[in-house]
Amino acid sequence: MPSSNPRARHFPPPMSSTSLSPEGEEVAEEEQVVTPWEVSAKQGGKIDYGKLIDQFGCQRLDQSLIDRVQRLTNRHPHVFLRRGVFFAHRDFTDILDAYERGDKFYLYTGRGPSSEALHLGHLVPFMFTKYLQDAFKVPLVIQLTDDEKCMWKNLSVEESQRLARENAKDLIACGFDISRTFIFCDFDYVGGAFYKNMVRVAKCVTYNKVVGIFGFTGEDHIGKVSFPPVQAVPSFPSSFPHLFSGRENLRCLIPCAIDQDPYFRMTRDVAPRIGYSKPSLIESTFFPALQGETGKMSASDPNSAIYVTDTAKDIKNKINKYAFSGGQDTTEKQRKFGANLEVDIPIKYLEFFLDDDAELEQIRREYGAGHLLTGEVKRRVIEVLTELVERHRRARAAVTDEMVDAFMAVRPLPNMFS
Template identity: 80%
Template sequence: MASVAPEVEKKEEEEQVVNPWEVSAGKGGIDYDKLVDQFGCQRLDAALIDRIARLTGRPPHRFLRRGLFFAHRDLNEILDIYEKGDKFYLYTGRGPSSEALHLGHLVPFMFTKYLQDAFKVPLVIQLTDDEKFLWKNLTVEESKRLARENAKDIIACGFDVERTFIFSDFNFVGGAFYENMVKVARCVTYNKVVGIFGFTPEDHIGKISFPPVQAVPSFPSSFPKHFSGNDQLRCLIPCAIDQDPYFRMTRDVAPRIGYQKPALIESRFFPALQGENTKMSASDPNSAIYVTDSTKDIKTKVARTL
């Protein structure tokens, strides 16, 4: 049998793309160690997990114990703030491209609920219906409808209604939020955004102009009705590792426009039904179990993988 040339074998091993719109890997699956090095984030170690448990008086969440959330940026600084008796707020989101959430979509929301309950802090949840209009073959009306449907599943996770604000971009962007968007936009060159996100000359300008929209919920001044007078309140973002590029950009810009850098706590991808080295995806309904699937649907999907 002919052997594989070393350069071909190396290319297969390195075949990994992880960004907010595409996740793919070679035969070995996602190399998370390589992502940590590539993105420049830090590994979430046992000392930080133990510190969370000590400060909250709760056992670490199972997603922490099992390593599903595995990386972070400046989480130690958020814990320093909390230990001094000060507050922070949480920010997470969802790009609504399907009728319902699947199990992978639930991971950040389930973990965010734990963080809100444990630290008793405010939370903002962004529904990027505008992003899905720009990237998917959807009308504005359909994008907004999917956002409303997804919001129902998010609400069902049981967030504190007194401390939670859910908004869609199409309905909310303007005022102070838009002011922060243009501040961010003026600080990011075309070459910089291409380097971070991999945009090409064939991409329309809507895609290139979108990143500030996802950046600015990490600045409290974007929400004057909720955080009036707290423009330096720190933000912690629970998200999957593929969202890191947005917030690398945000963290670079924040000090230049007078704001604090957001901190992140980042998860691995939830495996698809096809195996542990894959990612559950809304673009492939057979890879995922949705919260609206019937028992029969679930049995059929699982049987196909056996």
């Protein structure tokens, strides 16, 4: 069993604080909000991930853990580890301890299919999950929460199911190993052992607790209140008897963005009460919008993100026109003062997707010193993103409906640990 986290059983409300008005009265300050459905920074600023770790009660993913991953897998750490994209965890140490003893684990992640096409931020957890699957040689379950999006986005059941299959093609295009990967849609799979675990979880979570964790109100329909167990139980191996029969003690590692943490704080609180191990998590920052690091990208604003369906011309236009620059507003000033790298979106995008550490460091140094202009940095970003998107587009074009059916087939994975 994982070591107990004294904060894991408490579900704090969104952060709040006060300051003094000019008249000396206490006034509430607007604080950042991070939930599975809303992400916003304080007063239009950046998300404070340090405060988020304190609020949620998770742990910082430090260099010693990254070094340990490299030692155990004999692989260079993924760029998302090296650059702090995945920055927090819950009991990841326990997963590594078990792996070092020769015990196996499995991966679980998911996608809420609410749009036809994914943007680059959607790809981040799946790119990292593929690295984990390849490095540790472990099985993976991917949940497509078509039921969730039907309830939250007011989509029809049929449209939610269609979007799930379309999104599945993008996930398969990431290169997952079909011999170790099971993809499922809730509308099709939920039942049997999976549903039994949902009921076990639901009986342990009071209405007051689910309101405290997720912020539901009296205006939310009961489908929303009843959904959290659906996302919780893939972290229990007994939910997949066709995969893990006889392996009910198998540990689960969940790579996800930090906004999904509330679901798994609830899950980890309930797990020991129903006889299961707590899932472990490794959690990422948010991929910033083109307009700046104020939260997640908005699906309602197509110019806030680069989509995997964007053409090379689209990418060039979006980066040149919308990518917020930390460079100076004239060449003369840029040469004299250099760029503010802390707010520069082209640099942020290179930190995510330019694998060459030496090249990135050179760009950062020269741009910050004024030896590079914003246009020069944006040209390199356009090259990197265009290559990434075109590679993904080619891979997705090769994914057939028959391949989707094969990944979603309820079947054993006989070589999933080899």
